[in-house]
């Protein structure tokens with residue numbers, strides 16, 4: 001998806017989602033609300049990448065990491081973990 005980050009910067013810069021706060025999960029179409037703390041950018045089981053909620057992430061392999069998925073805070077849009 002649309003994310004601006006350089007591999008070379010990864011040691012120093014907090015990675016942040018740059019496309020604006022997502023309003024809903026691309027997979028199940030449910031809007032994110034205050035109960036949702038995180039959203040995920042991940043490779044779905046059918047191939048394409050999608051932006052989704054925790055439940056959909058878990059239903060689509062649920063792995064974090066390069067080539068799998070990334071986790072972001074809905075509040076700060078900062079990337080969580082690796």
Ligand SMILES: [Zn+2]
Pocket residue numbers: 025026027028029030052053054055056057
């Ligand atoms: Zn979902």
